Amino acid sequence: MPSDISQNLPPARAHKRLAAVVALLCASSSLAFISVATGKPQRAGRTSGQGLPSQTTSTSPESQGLPASTPSDVAPVPSQPTVTPTKGHKTAADRSAGQPSSSRGDGSGRRGERGSTGGQPSSVTGTPADGAGSTVPAPATRTKTHAGVSRKHAEAGEGPHAGTGEATKGRRARRASQTGAQAQLGSTSTPASTLEASQPAASKVRPGRHGGGSGHKRHKEPKETPNEPPARERTNDRRVEQHPRANAGTGALAAIAPAGAPALAATTATAPVTPKPARTTTAASTSTIRHATPRAAKHRAPDAPAPAAPVAGGAGTVTGTSGPARRNDRPHARPRSAPAQAKPSQLVKTITRIVDVVPTPVRIIIAALLALALALGARSRLVAVRARRLERQRSQLLEDVGLLQAALLPVTPARLGPVATSAAYKPAAGPGAGGDFYDLFALADGQLAVILGDLSGHGRGALAHTALVRFTLRAYLEAGLSPRDAVQTAGAVLDRQLAGQFATVVVATYQPRERVLTYACAGHPPPLVLGASAPHDAITPITACSSPPLGVGMRTGTRQTVVSIPGRAQVCFYTDGVSEARLAGGLFGGDRLLDTLVELGPQASAEAILDRVVARTDARPDDMAACVLSIEGPDGRSPWVLLEELELDREDATSELTERFLLECGVEPEEAADVLGSARASTGRAGTVVLELSTDDGPPQVSLRRDHLAYLHARRADAGVSR
Amino acid sequence: MLKRADKTQHSPPDAGAFAIARREPDARTSVISVEGELDLSTAPELKWTLLDAREAGHSRLVLDLSLCEFMDSTALGVLIGVNRSLDAGSRLAIVCPRANVLKVFELSGLDGAFAIFRTLEEALAQAPQSGAQAS
Numbered sequence: 001m002p003s004d005i006s007q008n009l010p011p012a013r014a015h016k017r018l019a020a021v022v023a024l025l026c027a028s029s030s031l032a033f034i035s036v037a038t039g040k041p042q043r044a045g046r047t048s049g050q051g052l053p054s055q056t057t058s059t060s061p062e063s064q065g066l067p068a069s070t071p072s073d074v075a076p077v078p079s080q081p082t083v084t085p086t087k088g089h090k091t092a093a094d095r096s097a098g099q100p101s102s103s104r105g106d107g108s109g110r111r112g113e114r115g116s117t118g119g120q121p122s123s124v125t126g127t128p129a130d131g132a133g134s135t136v137p138a139p140a141t142r143t144k145t146h147a148g149v150s151r152k153h154a155e156a157g158e159g160p161h162a163g164t165g166e167a168t169k170g171r172r173a174r175r176a177s178q179t180g181a182q183a184q185l186g187s188t189s190t191p192a193s194t195l196e197a198s199q200p201a202a203s204k205v206r207p208g209r210h211g212g213g214s215g216h217k218r219h220k221e222p223k224e225t226p227n228e229p230p231a232r233e234r235t236n237d238r239r240v241e242q243h244p245r246a247n248a249g250t251g252a253l254a255a256i257a258p259a260g261a262p263a264l265a266a267t268t269a270t271a272p273v274t275p276k277p278a279r280t281t282t283a284a285s286t287s288t289i290r291h292a293t294p295r296a297a298k299h300r301a302p303d304a305p306a307p308a309a310p311v312a313g314g315a316g317t318v319t320g321t322s323g324p325a326r327r328n329d330r331p332h333a334r335p336r337s338a339p340a341q342a343k344p345s346q347l348v349k350t351i352t353r354i355v356d357v358v359p360t361p362v363r364i365i366i367a368a369l370l371a372l373a374l375a376l377g378a379r380s381r382l383v384a385v386r387a388r389r390l391e392r393q394r395s396q397l398l399e400d401v402g403l404l405q406a407a408l409l410p411v412t413p414a415r416l417g418p419v420a421t422s423a424a425y426k427p428a429a430g431p432g433a434g435g436d437f438y439d440l441f442a443l444a445d446g447q448l449a450v451i452l453g454d455l456s457g458h459g460r461g462a463l464a465h466t467a468l469v470r471f472t473l474r475a476y477l478e479a480g481l482s483p484r485d486a487v488q489t490a491g492a493v494l495d496r497q498l499a500g501q502f503a504t505v506v507v508a509t510y511q512p513r514e515r516v517l518t519y520a521c522a523g524h525p526p527p528l529v530l531g532a533s534a535p536h537d538a539i540t541p542i543t544a545c546s547s548p549p550l551g552v553g554m555r556t557g558t559r560q561t562v563v564s565i566p567g568r569a570q571v572c573f574y575t576d577g578v579s580e581a582r583l584a585g586g587l588f589g590g591d592r593l594l595d596t597l598v599e600l601g602p603q604a605s606a607e608a609i610l611d612r613v614v615a616r617t618d619a620r621p622d623d624m625a626a627c628v629l630s631i632e633g634p635d636g637r638s639p640w641v642l643l644e645e646l647e648l649d650r651e652d653a654t655s656e657l658t659e660r661f662l663l664e665c666g667v668e669p670e671e672a673a674d675v676l677g678s679a680r681a682s683t684g685r686a687g688t689v690v691l692e693l694s695t696d697d698g699p700p701q702v703s704l705r706r707d708h709l710a711y712l713h714a715r716r717a718d719a720g721v722s723r
Numbered sequence: 724m725l726k727r728a729d730k731t732q733h734s735p736p737d738a739g740a741f742a743i744a745r746r747e748p749d750a751r752t753s754v755i756s757v758e759g760e761l762d763l764s765t766a767p768e769l770k771w772t773l774l775d776a777r778e779a780g781h782s783r784l785v786l787d788l789s790l791c792e793f794m795d796s797t798a799l800g801v802l803i804g805v806n807r808s809l810d811a812g813s814r815l816a817i818v819c820p821r822a823n824v825l826k827v828f829e830l831s832g833l834d835g836a837f838a839i840f841r842t843l844e845e846a847l848a849q850a851p852q853s854g855a856q857a858s
Contacts (some may be wrong), residue, residue, distance in 0.1 A: 118812035456800040504796065504831065523831040552803050554836060579764075580795050587793065621763045622795070657835060669793060 003651035170532035277329045354430055404463065412440040412627075416448045417512045420548050420630040424606035426614065427623050428577065437466040439474055446512065449477050452573040453505035453524065456549075462501070468501045469494060469550060483507040483520035484645060488557025491522060491550045506573055510565075510629060516642065517571060517629075520560040524577060525551030525590065528572040528638050529563055534598050537638035539563060545646055545661040558647040567637030570602055571629040577622035578613055588617050644693040644700075650683040658691075665693045666700050673703050682706075741765050743772050753781040758790040761798035770801040773815075776810065784809070785816045785846050789817045794824050799831055806836060814838045831837065 059077040338342050358366075412423045423438050439451040451473050455462045471496060476486035487507055494503070506527060508519035519527060525545070526558055532538035542559065565571075574593065581588040597604060606626040613624065644665055652658050653676060661671035675691065682689040694701040731803060741759030748754060753776035776784055786802070788794070806815045816838045819825055828834040840846040 454796065456796070456803075499806065500807075504799065521832075523833065525830055543826070543830050546830055548832035548836060549803075552833070552836065553807055554832075556832070559832075576796050622797075654837075655835070 002286055044267060054621045099690065101541065135286050139253060171290050227255060232660065237532075267383050357360075409437070410439055410441075412438075413442070416440075416442050417446065417508065418632050419448055419512065420603070421448070421628070422605040422607065422630075423625070423627045424610045425623070425625045426577075427622070428620055435462045435466065436577060437470045438573075438625050438627050439470050441474070443478065447509040448512065448629070448708050449474070450508040450510075450519075450573055450629070451477075451505065452575060452625060452627050453503050454575040454577070454623070454625075455501060455503045456551075457501045461554035465498055465501055465503070468497060469505065473507055475511065477507065482560065483509055483518055484560035484647075486557070487520045487522045487547065487550070488555075488647075491547075491556035494550050495553055498551035500551075502549040504549045504576070508571075508573065510571075510631070515565045515631070515633070517563040517565055517639075518560060519563075520547070520557060522556045523552075525574065525576060526561065527574075528570075528590070528594055528597060530570045530572075530594070530597060531564070531569045531638035532602070532635035533638060534570070535594050538594060539639055539641060542644060542661065542664045544664050545652075545657050555649065558643040558652075560643075562643040562645075565631055565633070565639045566641045567633040567639075568602060568635055569631045569633065570597060570604070571631065572597055572606075572647060573627040575623065575625045577620065577624040578610070578626060581613055581617035581624065582619040582621070583617055592616070604628065639697050644695070646691040646693075647688055648691055649677050649688045650680065653680040653683050653689075662691075662693075662702070665694070665695070667702060675704070679704060694723060745767055745772055745776060747781065751781055752783040752785065752847070752848075753779070754785045754787055754843070756787040756790065760792050761788075761794040763795065763797045766795075766798040766801045769798060770805065772803045773801070774808075777805070782810070782813065783816070785818065785843070787818045787843050787846075788824055789818055789820055789843065791819075791821065791824055794827050796827075796831070799827060799833065802837065803833065816840065818846045818847075819844045 020531055075643060107115060409425055412421060421440050423440050425438065427436075435455040435457060437451075437453050437455070439449075441449055443449050451470055453466070453469055453473075455466050455469065457465065469490070470489045473486055476489050477483070481489065487505065490505075502523070504521075504522040504523035506519060506521045508517060508527065510517045515530065526541040526543070529539040545559060547556040547559045550556060572593070578593060579588055579590050583592075593609075593613070596609060596616070600612060606628045609626055609628065610624055613618065644651075646658070646661060647659060658679075659672055659676060662675060663669065665674065679689055679691060691703050692703045692705060694703070742757075744758075745758045746754050746756075755769075755772055755776060759765065759767060760799065773784060773786070784805070802815060802817070809815065814837055817828075818840050819828070820841050825834070825839070828837070837848075838846070840849065
């Protein structure tokens with residue numbers, strides 16, 4: 001359909017359509033221009049002195065007239081002028097003696113004039129000097145690179161002035177801006193701006209670019225200068241270098257400053273008519289010259305070099321030669337410049353014609369699109385910046401988490417004396433993660449200690465408390481307390497600190513010389529102890545009268561079990577995350593864990609066990625942690641329980657639970673009653689009493705003894721703990 | 724409160740037939756019955772139900788776990804928390820005939836912290852304002 005419409009459309013409509021298309025293209029090209037301008041000018045400038053200016057020039061003119069043309073189209077431009085620049089360059093090289101080429105002389109002279117017209121003599125002298133200087137250093141210092149530069153400049157500048165022209169142009173512009181140019185600009189401002197608008201928005205950019213480029217070159221220069229011998233020049237060079245540097249910044253600024261507004265004008269393509277007047281006014285600031293130049297350069301490219309070269313010889317170091325040179329060149333320059341302008345102006349005219357046809361709503365739409373594009377561009381940039389920042393933060397966080405985890409999960413030794421040890425931890429994937437902890441270390445007296453626990457809370461909040469519990473217990477063990485005493489003391493101490501959370505723990509020590517394992521649990525499943533003929537010789541723990549967890553406000557650390565391990569054995573400590581892992585039919589459970597241990601054999605590591613649990617279960621809602629001691633020794637001698645300890649207070653002594661405990665231990669009911677009776681009597685006097693059941697070969701021997709833990713009493717508020 | 728109790732109807736599907744019901748046999752007693760599994764995902768509901776009952780001014784809380792198939796340490800933590808929030812001297816009465824759930828209480832050493840009964844009638848008959856003896 002659209003095609004049909006376009007065919008059938010009346011010319012006016014067709015125009016409109018065309019205008020719309022052009023406008024869109026304009027928008028896109030201007031976008032490209034914006035992106036180029038805002039993108040990474042510095043980098044571009046560095047990459048190639050040529051590339052940038054050419055691009056800018058290309059984009060800007062095209063933005064006005066030839067939206068379709070891309071930088072590639074522009075590329076030819078540099079190639080054309082190359083002729084002139086090379087000559088300019090040659091002249092410059094010739095002039096390495098310190099004499100500015102005629103063209104430069106012209107350029108500088110003119111500018112000088114203009115500067116003078118501006119009314120400030122100082123500027124005049126300054127400009128030519130700059131021009132000469134700039135040109136001088138350029139050839140001398142920038143051997144090859146400079147050639148390129150000069151070419152560009154040549155393109156940009158008037159034909160004859162080519163090589164020097166550009167250098168001077170930039171400086172001139174800067175000069176002008178610096179000194180009295182403002183006044184000139186003020187006077188000529190309208191034409192100049194119009195010129196800019198009409199011709200090369202690029203030109204405005206170009207100076208900026210140029211400045212950047214030259215600055216760039218300047219940077220390069222210092223490196224190269226040392227290689228280049230001519231002493232005379234050097235003095236000039238230095239001068240020049242200084243000047244350009246000084247000027248470069250300002251020049252670039254000056255160039256850019258005007259560029260902004262006119263550039264916009266150019267994009268709208270309203271400006272074209274004015275170029276000629278600007279041209280004619282000699283007073284026009286240097287910028288106008290610059291603008292005019294590029295096209296002139298293209299046109300004259302072939303012609304320009306010839307005049308330029310001869311003049312070069314005559315050119316004085318400063319402005320001396322400029323006079324005659326000017327006269328000669330001017331006639332050429334002006335007429336040529338006029339046609340040069342004419343061409344673009346035609347183009348521009350056609351564009352303006354086209355654009356004029358564009359109805360206001362379309363313009364508005366274009367403007368809106370432009371604004372939208374700008375907004376989107378800005379947004380994308382913002383997003384990119386944010387993304388980078390977030391990425392940085394994320395990596396930092398991960399590092400922190402790694403550190404934290406390392407701090408909370410100690411590196412355990414692979415072997416402690418005759419015991420191979422291993423520990424493993426698998427945090428849950430869901431909200432249950434982060435409550436388990438373990439520690440595995442050697443005590444000063446050669447015993448081996450294990451701490452494994454599970455904090456009721458989960459997540460980040462639990463981390464601090466897991467560390468607290470672990471280190472508290474470790475400190476008491478290091479201080480010489482037995483596991484039960486450590487748990488009891490920690491329970492009293494941590495009750496308040498855990499602030500509503502509670503922790504289940506198992507604390508154990510292994511005495512390798514006597515081959516005795518002592519462990520105490522607080523609300524935690526007891527370890528699995530298997531001998532060589534597992535699972536038959538696995539110890540069945542007595543769970544009656546287990547100690548409550550730390551932090552629930554109850555007296556804990558009341559139970560302790562001492563196991564003799566005469567032969568090869570395996571002790572597996574685990575958290576309830578392991579036993580409560582889910583199977584299709586229910587819980588994994590301690591029995592299946594025992595089976596797993598048997599399957600994996602006596603050398604199974606904690607990691608392997610947890611891996612097997614993961615493989616065999618469907619879901620693991622809680623953390624899983626495990627510590628395994630593989631104790632070497634002769635086969636055939638199974639572990640057995642040496643001693644069960646239960647601390648009783650007065651209330652316990654009357655409890656059915658205590659009686660059940662005695663019965664589970666194998667005490668005859670009558671004896672149990674007797675024991676309870678005497679225990680009640682003892683607690684009446686001393687507060688607590690420890691019930692010891694020695695199961696050493698044969699029926700259990702029950703004995704009562706006073707609690708020996710008299711040297712550590714936690715500070716406590718009377719009301720706090722007893723509930 | 725009813726709102727929260729109602730929430731139990733749309734508890735996660737993997738929890739099986741989990742449900743919490745609350746009734747008030749008398750002005751100062753709340754009986755909360757739990758059916759299904761008490762674990763990480765369902766424990767919060769139990770907590771809110773219990774706290775609602777407590778805030779309603781019921782001094783006697785009876786938790787009926789007769790139909791509870793399984794209870795993990797998270798649920799145990801909830802019970803501990805509620806138990807501690809009760810007035811001094813009173814304990815949460817728990818009806819728990821199932822061995823596996825009883826074992827959880829026993830292993831954790833918390834069977835002394837609650838008043839545990841075999842049947843609901845027993846609990847209602849005995850659960851006094853102040854702590855009943857665990858049976």
